[in-house]
Each structure stands twice: as C-alpha cells, then as structure tokens.
Amino acid sequence: MDxxxxxxxxxxxxxxxxxNEINNPGKDSNVPRDxxxxxxxxxxxxxxxxxxxxxxxxxxxxxxxITLKEMISSPWALAKITALGIDKVEYH
Numbered sequence: 001m002d003x004x005x006x007x008x009x010x011x012x013x014x015x016x017x018x019x020n021e022i023n024n025p026g027k028d029s030n031v032p033r034d035x036x037x038x039x040x041x042x043x044x045x046x047x048x049x050x051x052x053x054x055x056x057x058x059x060x061x062x063x064x065x066i067t068l069k070e071m072i073s074s075p076w077a078l079a080k081i082t083a084l085g086i087d088k089v090e091y092h
Contacts, residue, residue: 013040014088016036017029017031029081031078040053054076066080066082
C-alpha cells in the first residue's frame with residue numbers, strides 16, 4: 001500500500017462523513033463502524049482491509065479531522081467529521 005492509496009482511502013472516509021453531516025445538520029451525524037465498512041467495501045477479499053481502514057481512521061483522528069467514539073468491544077464505534085475536516089473537504 002502506498003501513500004497515494006492511503007490518501008484515497010482518507011478522502012473516501014472524509015467524503016462519506018461530510019455527506020452524512022450535510023444530510024443530517026443539527027442531528028446526530030455519527031457514522032457507525034459497520035456503515036463505514038460497507039461504504040469502503042471492506043471484506044476479507046477487498047483491497048481495503050479492516051486494519052487499513054482503522055489505520056486511516058486513526059490518522060484522520062490524530063489530525064483532528066474527525067472524532068471517534070470508542071468502545072471496549074471495537075476499535076471504534078462511531079465517527080464524525082469536525083469543522084477542520086469539513087474545511088479539508090470543501091477547500092481541498
């Protein structure tokens with residue numbers, strides 16, 4: 001996996017979270033992990049693995065582009081785009 005592929009995965013994640021935020025303004029716009037797995041077409045045979053998705057999710061969190069709600073039973077449960085993430089999508 002090279003940096004361009006990771007950048008594409010991050011863009012797909014941010015775009016999905018952005019669309020969810022736009023479609024649910026002022027509401028709970030958190031995206032569940034299961035929904036993100038489906039959106040990215042993550043499966044055992046897919047190009048994007050759960051581990052790779054999580055790597056990119058945590059990168060976006062560390063850059064303050066998204067927030068995560070984490071649970072003991074899962075690496076993360078819910079993701080939400082931040083204002084900084086919205087700016088990244090709109091002005092990128």
